[in-house]
Amino acid sequence: MTVSAIEFTRLGAPKLHLFAMKCDKCKELSPWWERSHCYKCGHDTLTEFELAGKGEITNYTVVYYPPREFLGQEPYVVGHILMDEGVTLPAPVMGVAPDAVEVGTRVAATLRRMKLGHEGDIYYSYKFVVDDDPAPKKAAPARRAAAKKPAAKTPAPRRPAARKK
Amino acid sequence: MSMRVGVLGIGKTPHKIQHEKSLKDLGVEAGRKALADAGVDPSEIQMLYVGNVGSVGFNYENSTALMAAHHLGVVPAGAVRVEAACGTGAWALHLGCVAIASGLYDTVMVLGMEKMNDLATVEGTSIIAQAADSKEEYFSGLTFPSGTALTARKYMQAYGVSEEDLAHTSVKNHFYGARNPSAHLRFECTVEEVMNSPKVADPLKLYEVCPMTDAASALVLCREDILRAQPNRPQVYVTATSMASGTWYQASDTLQDAYNLFHRPATRAYEMAGVTAKDIDVAEIYNSFAIQEPLGIEGLGFAKMGQGWKGAKDGSTWLDGKIAVNPSGGLLCKGHPLGATGATQAVDIVEQLRGTAPEGMQRADAEIGISACRGGPGSVGAIHIYQRLEG
Amino acid sequence: MATLTSYGAYVPQYRAPLGEIQKFYGRPGRPRSRALATPSIDEDTLTMAFEASRDALKGERGVGAVITATQAPPFGLRKMSATLSRALRLDDGAVHIDLGANANGLLDAFRIAATLDVGPTLVVATDHLVAYRDRVADVLSAGAATAFLVDPGKTGFATLGPQARAADEVFDVWLLGREQEPRFRLEVLFDSYGKVTARAAKALAAITKRETSRYTSICPSQPHPQVLRSLGKLGARPEQIEGTSFVGDIGNVGAASVGLALCLGLDASRKGSNLLALAYGGGEAVAQEITVTAKPKGIGTREMIDGGEPIALGTYYRWTEGRQQQPH
Numbered sequence: 114m115t116v117s118a119i120e121f122t123r124l125g126a127p128k129l130h131l132f133a134m135k136c137d138k139c140k141e142l143s144p145w146w147e148r149s150h151c152y153k154c155g156h157d158t159l160t161e162f163e164l165a166g167k168g169e170i171t172n173y174t175v176v177y178y179p180p181r182e183f184l185g186q187e188p189y190v191v192g193h194i195l196m197d198e199g200v201t202l203p204a205p206v207m208g209v210a211p212d213a214v215e216v217g218t219r220v221a222a223t224l225r226r227m228k229l230g231h232e233g234d235i236y237y238s239y240k241f242v243v244d245d246d247p248a249p250k251k252a253a254p255a256r257r258a259a260a261k262k263p264a265a266k267t268p269a270p271r272r273p274a275a276r277k278k
Numbered sequence: 279m280s281m282r283v284g285v286l287g288i289g290k291t292p293h294k295i296q297h298e299k300s301l302k303d304l305g306v307e308a309g310r311k312a313l314a315d316a317g318v319d320p321s322e323i324q325m326l327y328v329g330n331v332g333s334v335g336f337n338y339e340n341s342t343a344l345m346a347a348h349h350l351g352v353v354p355a356g357a358v359r360v361e362a363a364c365g366t367g368a369w370a371l372h373l374g375c376v377a378i379a380s381g382l383y384d385t386v387m388v389l390g391m392e393k394m395n396d397l398a399t400v401e402g403t404s405i406i407a408q409a410a411d412s413k414e415e416y417f418s419g420l421t422f423p424s425g426t427a428l429t430a431r432k433y434m435q436a437y438g439v440s441e442e443d444l445a446h447t448s449v450k451n452h453f454y455g456a457r458n459p460s461a462h463l464r465f466e467c468t469v470e471e472v473m474n475s476p477k478v479a480d481p482l483k484l485y486e487v488c489p490m491t492d493a494a495s496a497l498v499l500c501r502e503d504i505l506r507a508q509p510n511r512p513q514v515y516v517t518a519t520s521m522a523s524g525t526w527y528q529a530s531d532t533l534q535d536a537y538n539l540f541h542r543p544a545t546r547a548y549e550m551a552g553v554t555a556k557d558i559d560v561a562e563i564y565n566s567f568a569i570q571e572p573l574g575i576e577g578l579g580f581a582k583m584g585q586g587w588k589g590a591k592d593g594s595t596w597l598d599g600k601i602a603v604n605p606s607g608g609l610l611c612k613g614h615p616l617g618a619t620g621a622t623q624a625v626d627i628v629e630q631l632r633g634t635a636p637e638g639m640q641r642a643d644a645e646i647g648i649s650a651c652r653g654g655p656g657s658v659g660a661i662h663i664y665q666r667l668e669g
Numbered sequence: 670m671a672t673l674t675s676y677g678a679y680v681p682q683y684r685a686p687l688g689e690i691q692k693f694y695g696r697p698g699r700p701r702s703r704a705l706a707t708p709s710i711d712e713d714t715l716t717m718a719f720e721a722s723r724d725a726l727k728g729e730r731g732v733g734a735v736i737t738a739t740q741a742p743p744f745g746l747r748k749m750s751a752t753l754s755r756a757l758r759l760d761d762g763a764v765h766i767d768l769g770a771n772a773n774g775l776l777d778a779f780r781i782a783a784t785l786d787v788g789p790t791l792v793v794a795t796d797h798l799v800a801y802r803d804r805v806a807d808v809l810s811a812g813a814a815t816a817f818l819v820d821p822g823k824t825g826f827a828t829l830g831p832q833a834r835a836a837d838e839v840f841d842v843w844l845l846g847r848e849q850e851p852r853f854r855l856e857v858l859f860d861s862y863g864k865v866t867a868r869a870a871k872a873l874a875a876i877t878k879r880e881t882s883r884y885t886s887i888c889p890s891q892p893h894p895q896v897l898r899s900l901g902k903l904g905a906r907p908e909q910i911e912g913t914s915f916v917g918d919i920g921n922v923g924a925a926s927v928g929l930a931l932c933l934g935l936d937a938s939r940k941g942s943n944l945l946a947l948a949y950g951g952g953e954a955v956a957q958e959i960t961v962t963a964k965p966k967g968i969g970t971r972e973m974i975d976g977g978e979p980i981a982l983g984t985y986y987r988w989t990e991g992r993q994q995q996p997h
Contacts, residue, residue, distance in 0.1 A: 129756040144529055146414040152530055163758075174427035175480035176419060180404040183419045185710045185987045188477075191419045193428060193529060203529050205419040207709065208682055208978075211480065216435075224719040224756055225711040226743075227417060235743055237715065237756070238417065 118234040128238045131166055131222050133200040134159035142200035166222035167244060168196035175211040182228035190214050194241060206241045219244040281550060282667070283378045283516040284505030286385070287316025288625045290495035293612045294462040299492065301330075301337050301393040302349055308494035308618075309350045309389050316498035320351035323498070324383045329360045329370035329390035331616035335405035336394050346389060363409040364566065365653030366390065367495070367620025368521075368660030374499045375519040375662075384501050390621030391494035402490050406616070410655045415528055423487055423567065424479035425528045425655055429536060430569040431481060436533055437584035441481050445472040446590035447568045448485045451604055454597070455611025457638035462491045462613035486568035491613025495621040497628070512632040516624075518550035518663035525656035533573075533583070539659040540577025540650055547648075548579075551663040555579035558663075559644040560602045560630045562623035564652045566614040574650050575603060578661075602641040605630070620660060623649035631666045671783035672825030675818040676965070677724030678932045679717045680919065680973040681708045685810065685985040687920065693982060705811040706919035707980065708797055710988040714739045717814035718753050718795040724968065725816040726757065726791065732818075733787025734764035738774025738794045738924045741812075742767065745847055753793065763787070770794075771842070771950030772890040774924045775815070775931075776957050779829050782819040789820045796923030799850075799989065810989045811920035815928025826965040827935065827944075830958035831876045835868035837861055839952040862949055863895030869954035870903055870947065877958050881905050884958075885942040888913045888930035890949055891921065909945075912937050915974050929970065931959070936967035 121128075133142040136151035137158040143150075149157050173192035176183070183189065183205075190206040192214070206220055221244035227236045289311025291304050299307070305328070313320060328343035339345070347357035362369040367390030374388040394402055403423075407416045410425065433439060449469055455461045467475075467485055475484035505511060520543035525531040548554055555578060563574035572586030580601055581589065589595030595603040606612060606626045609619060627647035629635045644666075651660040684704035691700055708717060718737060726732070737750040750765035764787055768774045775794035782790040797812035819829065841858035844851050866889075870881050881887070882904030889896055892914045900910070913930040922929060927948040934944045942961040947954065 126755055129752070130758065144414075144527065146411070146527070152527075172428050172431055174424045174431065174482075175477065176421065176424045177477050177479060178399065178403060178421065178423065179419065180407055180416070180421055181400055182404075184400060186419075189419060191424050191428075201529050203415045203418045203420055207711065224716045226713055226716060227711070235713075237752070240418075240711070 118230065118232045121230065121234050121236055128236065129224070131164045131239045132161045133164055133196070133198065135162040142198060144200060144202055162198070164196050164198055167246070168194040168220055170206065170214065170216055170218045170220060171195045171201065172216065173206070173214055192220070192241070194220055204239060204241050206243065208242050214243070219246070221246065280552065281375065281379050281517055281519065282502040283375045284500040284502055285497055285514045285516060285628050285664070286318060286500045286505055286511070287312045287314070287498040288496070288628050289315055290460065290622055290625050291493050292460045293491050293493040293615065293622065295395045296492040297395065301333060301339070301342065301391060302345055304393060304492060304494035305342070305346045305389055305391040306349045308391065308496040309346065309387065312387065312496035312498050318385065318498055322385050323352040323387045324355050325377050325386040326350070326352050326355060326357040327360055327370040327373045327386065327388050328357065329366040329388070329617040329621060330392060331361055331363065331366050331409060332392065332394070332405050335408065336392070336397060336402065342391070352387065362658050363653030364564070364614065364616055365620060365651045365658030365660045366617045367622065368649070368651035368662065369620065369658070371497065371620060371624050371662060372519045372521050372660065374497070375516050378499050378501055384504060386499050387496060388499060388621055389494065389496040390618035392615035392617040393492045394490040394615060395492050399490070409616070409653070411527060420528065421479070423482055426567040426569060427479040427482045428528060429531065430567070432533055433569060433573070434481070439584070439587055442469060442473060443587055443591065444486070444568060444572070445469045447565070447571050447587060448472045448610060450590040450596055451565065451568070451608040451610040452485070454605050454639045455607025457636060458607045458611065459636055461607045461611040462489050463607070463611045482567055482569070486610070488566040488609045488614040491615045493613065493615040493618045493622065495618050495625045497621065497624055512666065513668055514628050514631045514664060514666050516662055517665045518547035518661070520544070520547035520550065520661045522659040523657055524659060526654065528655045531656040535656055536573045537577050537583055539652060539656055540574055540661065541579070543659045543661045544578050544650070547661040547663050551665065553646055553663065557646050558601055558648050560605060560627065560641040560647045562606060562626050562649045563603055563608070564619070564623070564650055565604060565608045565610055568610060570652065571603065571608065574652070578648065578650055597639065597641060605635070605639040605641055620649070620651040623651060624662060624664070627664050631664055671779070671819050671821050671829040672823060673817055673827040673829065673959070674789065674820045674823055674825035675725045675727065676932060676935060676968065677721045677816045678929060678968060678970050678973060679720035679724070679814045680929070681706045681712060681717070681812060682976065682978050683707045683709060683980045684919070684977040685980055686982060689982045690985060702917055702920040704919060704977070704979070705809055706813060706922065706977065707810045707985060707988065708812040712812070713743050714741050714795040714797050714812065714814070715743050715749055715752060717797070717812060718749070718793045718816065719756050721795065721814040721816035722753065722757055722791060722793055725818050729789070729818070730757070730759055732759045732763055732789050732791050734766065734782070734785050734790040735759065736766045736768060736778040736781060736790060736792050738768040738770035738778050739796050740771055740923045741797045741799070770924050772924055772926055773948035773950045773953060773955045775928050776832060776946060776948050776955040779819065779957065780832055783821065783829055786821070788822065789818055792817045792819055794924045794928040796925045798921060798923045809920055810985065811922050813922040813925040813929055815925050815932055824962070826963040827959050827961045830960055831873065832955055832957040833869050833872035833876055834953060834955050835865050835872060836953035837865055841952060843951070859895050861952055862891070862893050863899040865952065865954040866896050866947060866949050867899035867903060869956040870900065870945070873945070873956040873958060879943065879958065881945065883943070884909060884945040885938065886910070886913055886934045887945045887947060888927060888934040889947040890927035890930065891916060896949070918974050932968060932970040935961070935965050936970050939964050
């Protein structure tokens, strides 16, 4: 949520671009909001680093109770996307049924309306869609933990018996 | 460094939707109950710490500590508002303890309060999201439930835990919530009912998520010798207060971070109180979302990482188990009135140590208790230890 | 001569059930389209333009001008072409032109692009026609975007040939000032379509010396019966229009219609193909000859149109009534 047209003017072009912040010292990438603090080494100077827009989902949830600006889009998937360049960003993944997404799904960035602000200012920024590119770019070792699916539902035992009051 | 802050009085309002009461009404009700319990006149309060998070959003009012000071009659004592996301109530308690321990004040009041239900759920959700980075991560459609759901999925994947395994936590909390007269939700449920409850943010379901609640809780704290001088009063003292900060962005929060959030301040707290995890009889562990209880149990040293969920299934964290965790029904049943929660946890532990908790949720012979409160995406860790110390 | 060096299109993936929608609003008659390509609640003409442009540009940033044609810009008094340009990270000094267009805006944009001297020009026709349930016209929420890179210098795969225009002063579809919903007089519209389109096609034939019937394919903004009748009188054959028709599949997409028809024509073309782009709007018809000089790499426009995921009436209603429409 952003406050006003003034704030969005301040944020404007950066929000239209998909980028990360590259630490001047350790060269690691942090998400775009880390303008003064590298969260790998704590250094205080970082530079904008453009992202190509491709990545894979490393974690996700499905939101059924949205905040105001996402009303009408629920249920929607929000994931942690490990971009091919090696930085993790949170983002919604649109146009996919909640049960069709899983850890490891490749996604691609797209521009979408994020919010119609209360001053009638439309905020645009990035969401993701499932990437149907057949040849995904090979990332730096995509550490994909064997996706442990939750165990199938077994018949639930009744409440433990005889709880002392 | 040891500490003995006397708990002279406690008081709390019911925890539920209370359309007929304003934020001010709630604060005054809890404050007066605590003063009455303490046998203290408002003029004896030398400092008021008010924990209140979202009044600008929920209630269109600010400066609520100054409002409370006036209506409670503690003017001209100082009054200040404390805010640290969901850890606010515990932070107000911490400052109250520090005030006493510093020797500058004899008697202070801690008041946590929140009124969340004047607005619709969707508005409330957005306001709560302001307690995380609403402009950056939450711009992407995350909310507190969905951000915590990401942690739940990570936990399940890392330790091979199923949704059903986690459901036992809700079953336990609801068992005791049903026995807590001041709880928001007062019904028992089974694992199956938890599994079938509507989804909120996959994998979290309705019975694994706390309701939005209106409530206030208050404590009157005093210097040790003041409470000692009234041996007819229950001799309950806060013997440790330890606070920490942690992850601000969900994207960087790991399971190790979640563990550290409690582990680090808890280590200091145990040392301060001169006790160990094994000595704890009863614990109130922040669980606005069910997954936070196992994480908290692990961070406090009651179970190894990845094992904290087991106690709800095998009975060891039920009332008469090894350690009673959330015998009040936890936040899952009491709700999470943001600014009040940390103070409510303290009030509930003090009741346990006094032996005055409602029937069906009183831990037998409780002497040492702990409250663990957290806030933000993983940003506040607040640990307090309480002991009944007969003179 | 101005050439096309690249093109791209974006059709939303969702298909709304037009028959059910019309029934719900109590509109009689057989639906004119099987379904509507409905943009999601978080899409609009700018986001669709971004998608189509990104496909057309393929990473190219050296663009001298951006021209957008739409009937539904997200803002008045703010240039969509400029925001699009910034989102695409194009050169700072590019010329930005927003055309207050109707269905022939794309061809107007081609005409302008052919005269500019700023290097490659990105021409985008994007539109989102929204529900007019109280009016006599169809209920719609259909949108799409098409993007073309026009270069006067390079040799692209197709040449933008001559244009011819014909216009009558009519009140067929109009807005009063900045009203939201257009006003219609369908009798006038149906009358004008056929007449004016025929005149433009004939005028073009006179310039190019190529009869209407001799184009490889005709790419009309609307294969309306009146238009087809007029074209038929000029000797056009069904085969020329079959491959470029899509309105019956996904609805009328406004300024993007002639663009989609053109993309379909280009996808199916070969070296030497001649396409007749034909757009009608606001009483004016524009006809343009486009000659393919090298077989272009197709972009799969037909697959975009044929693909798609059905959405329920409730979802359609939520997206069109949409909270996004109200500032909050």
